[in-house]
Amino acid sequence: xxxxxxxxxxxxxxxEIAELAGLTERTFFRHFSDKREVLFxxxxxxxxxxxxxxxxxxxxxxxxxVVARAVVAxxxxxxPGQERALLRQRVIxxxxxxxxxxxxxxxxxxxxxxxxxxxxxxxxPVASLAAEAGIAVFRVAFERWVRGPADAxxxxxxxxxxxxxxxxxQAREPGKRQxxx
Amino acid sequence: xxxxxxxxxxxxxxxEIAELAGLTERTFFRHFSDKREVLFxxxxxxxxxxxxxxxxxxxxxxxxxVVARAVVAxxxxxxPGQERALLRQRVIxxxxxxxxxxxxxxxxxxxxxxxxxxxxxxxxPVASLAAEAGIAVFRVAFERWVRGPADAxxxxxxxxxxxxxxxxxQAREPGKRQxxx
Numbered sequence: 001x002x003x004x005x006x007x008x009x010x011x012x013x014x015x016e017i018a019e020l021a022g023l024t025e026r027t028f029f030r031h032f033s034d035k036r037e038v039l040f041x042x043x044x045x046x047x048x049x050x051x052x053x054x055x056x057x058x059x060x061x062x063x064x065x066v067v068a069r070a071v072v073a074x075x076x077x078x079x080p081g082q083e084r085a086l087l088r089q090r091v092i093x094x095x096x097x098x099x100x101x102x103x104x105x106x107x108x109x110x111x112x113x114x115x116x117x118x119x120x121x122x123x124x125p126v127a128s129l130a131a132e133a134g135i136a137v138f139r140v141a142f143e144r145w146v147r148g149p150a151d152a153x154x155x156x157x158x159x160x161x162x163x164x165x166x167x168x169x170q171a172r173e174p175g176k177r178q179x180x181x
Numbered sequence: 182x183x184x185x186x187x188x189x190x191x192x193x194x195x196x197e198i199a200e201l202a203g204l205t206e207r208t209f210f211r212h213f214s215d216k217r218e219v220l221f222x223x224x225x226x227x228x229x230x231x232x233x234x235x236x237x238x239x240x241x242x243x244x245x246x247v248v249a250r251a252v253v254a255x256x257x258x259x260x261p262g263q264e265r266a267l268l269r270q271r272v273i274x275x276x277x278x279x280x281x282x283x284x285x286x287x288x289x290x291x292x293x294x295x296x297x298x299x300x301x302x303x304x305x306p307v308a309s310l311a312a313e314a315g316i317a318v319f320r321v322a323f324e325r326w327v328r329g330p331a332d333a334x335x336x337x338x339x340x341x342x343x344x345x346x347x348x349x350x351q352a353r354e355p356g357k358r359q360x361x362x
Binding site: 062064099100124130132136141144165166169 | 310
């Protein structure tokens with residue numbers, strides 16, 4: 001991680017990263033398809049955890065509350081470790097390829113959550129909207145947490161972001177629907 | 182566009198695309214930094230239109246309603262033309278590079294909308310959440326429209342998606358905040 005920051009991601013070799021991780025280059029490639037994947041090593045596990053949370057949620061919950069639980073579960077699993085998360089984010093933000101890869105992982109996560117909701121019997125577009133709203137909360141909350149006060153809890157930031165989203169989407173323009181209907 | 186679909190994007194040369202568009206290769210590159218950009222030629226104009234809609238919205242509107250207006254304005258500008266939009270989407274979906282570029286344009290659009298809200302005096306995280314919720318609606322509504330009935334109006338699909346998001350984020354789990362507070 002430190003190597004990436006000091007010299008930039010492109011200039012850090014696989015051999016160096018492997019050495020840092022205590023692996024041979026061959027073992028490294030057995031675990032990661034390329035050096036960029038190291039930074040997203042946790043993405044698969046996070047997606048599994050969130051999909052499991054959707055599956056395990058009580059049937060009585062609304063689709064958005066199901067997604068909210070999954071996002072809070074991700075927050076619980078990711079925190080603490082804000083300092084490391086910020087380092088990782090700086091490496092990603094400094095490199096266009098990595099930023100793209102992050103967006104792809106988030107898009108895949110959104111689709112996986114929507115799919116898990118559909119498996120619970122939620123129809124589209126509710127499933128997709130609830131999933132995408134969950135990803136929106138996750139992105140905004142993560143960004144706030146990673147750049148916020150050092151002792152903040154990611155789950156708390158997620159929880160308050162969910163509550164905020166709920167409030168702001170309620171405050172609709174009076175008569176709006178009539179204007180377009 | 183047809184060339185892309187018949188042979189795949191990577192196999193279509195700039196000379197061929199330029200010829201199809203009635204341009205010399207040189208003129209082509211004066212307008213587009215590379216051949217992929219052709220497919221996103223409208224993205225800059227769409228972002229400007231949406232940011233202008235945010236700026237022009239009455240001060241009395243809530244942040245989410247301001248974003249909703251911008252998304253509806255985008256829908257008005259994009260429709261009709263569903264068939265062409267579906268062709269374009271198929272070209273993008275068949276190519277990882279293009280999918281990445283689409284995600285990058287959407288992420289930039291989200292940041293631009295959040296920034297325009299902040300300029301109106303909206304604080305974060307409300308600005309970012311409202312903007313990201315707007316992008317979520319835009320993505321889901323566009324996907325529904327492009328693959329839906331041929332005579333559907335994009336603005337109507339956007340309008341109903343906004344209303345659905347508003348309803349589903351209201352139906353919160355009773356006592357949820359206490360569980361985590």
